[in-house]
Amino acid sequence: MHRIAWLAFAVVESLCMEHGGETFYMMVGHAYRLTQRDREMMARYTGRNIAALAREYELSEPQVRRIVRMWRQEYHAKHQPPLALDGP
Numbered sequence: 001m002h003r004i005a006w007l008a009f010a011v012v013e014s015l016c017m018e019h020g021g022e023t024f025y026m027m028v029g030h031a032y033r034l035t036q037r038d039r040e041m042m043a044r045y046t047g048r049n050i051a052a053l054a055r056e057y058e059l060s061e062p063q064v065r066r067i068v069r070m071w072r073q074e075y076h077a078k079h080q081p082p083l084a085l086d087g088p
Helices: 003-019 036-044 050-057 061-079
Strands: none
Touching: 036 050, 036 061, 050 061
16 A cells, blocks of 8 residues: 555544544644634633634534634643653
């Protein structure tokens, strides 16, 4: 099998392991990064207003939760140094 096919298989396998049995939204193209809208939303996020943000930005609550999760991951990647146990 070609290397690209193996890589694609590995990605699908990882998605199955992480999200198997659940419904999830896969963004299109370059939209996987946080947008300006997402950053504005996070500036207003209080931890208790997911439903209000979903209504205001015309998103579903799971979509808002996903944006919160992505923002947290991005924030920690920028502000928290990797631990020695995390590997290279």
